[in-house]
Amino acid sequence: MVTTLKIVDEYFGAGVPGARRGAELRVASERVSGRDIIRSKVAAEVEALRQRPQTATLARSHSFIIDMPPTAPEMTMNPMPSIDRPGFRPPEMEQEVLRAFSAFARGGFIMLLDGRQICDLDEELVLRPESEAVFLNLTPLQGG
Numbered sequence: 001m002v003t004t005l006k007i008v009d010e011y012f013g014a015g016v017p018g019a020r021r022g023a024e025l026r027v028a029s030e031r032v033s034g035r036d037i038i039r040s041k042v043a044a045e046v047e048a049l050r051q052r053p054q055t056a057t058l059a060r061s062h063s064f065i066i067d068m069p070p071t072a073p074e075m076t077m078n079p080m081p082s083i084d085r086p087g088f089r090p091p092e093m094e095q096e097v098l099r100a101f102s103a104f105a106r107g108g109f110i111m112l113l114d115g116r117q118i119c120d121l122d123e124e125l126v127l128r129p130e131s132e133a134v135f136l137n138l139t140p141l142q143g144g
Contacts, residue, residue: 006132034121110136
């Protein structure tokens, strides 16, 4: 049975206090793991970038799951293939899935399902029709 899961990305910091961007993901079953949710989120973001590469700059400003191409100011300082130049290739899904799993493991983001923090990506989770997964971006502090 295909289930729809509401996904919310939360950001904190200068200029984006508590900003929320949401989407809906279709998942294959009502019984999933955190790993399944992350894989579905990454697949949706990579597919959206492949379908509309011109949105990469916007996506980069709010995606912390997949590795986005550099923006124009970054390109000025560090020339490399971008969405505007020949040679740009969208990220590979499997590589980005592994990168997201690694980011989760090292505490780069927190995932909550229905208000409960997911600590084990292999734990079986049961989705309800009103279920919501929140991805909370954690920005490392600099300094002392």
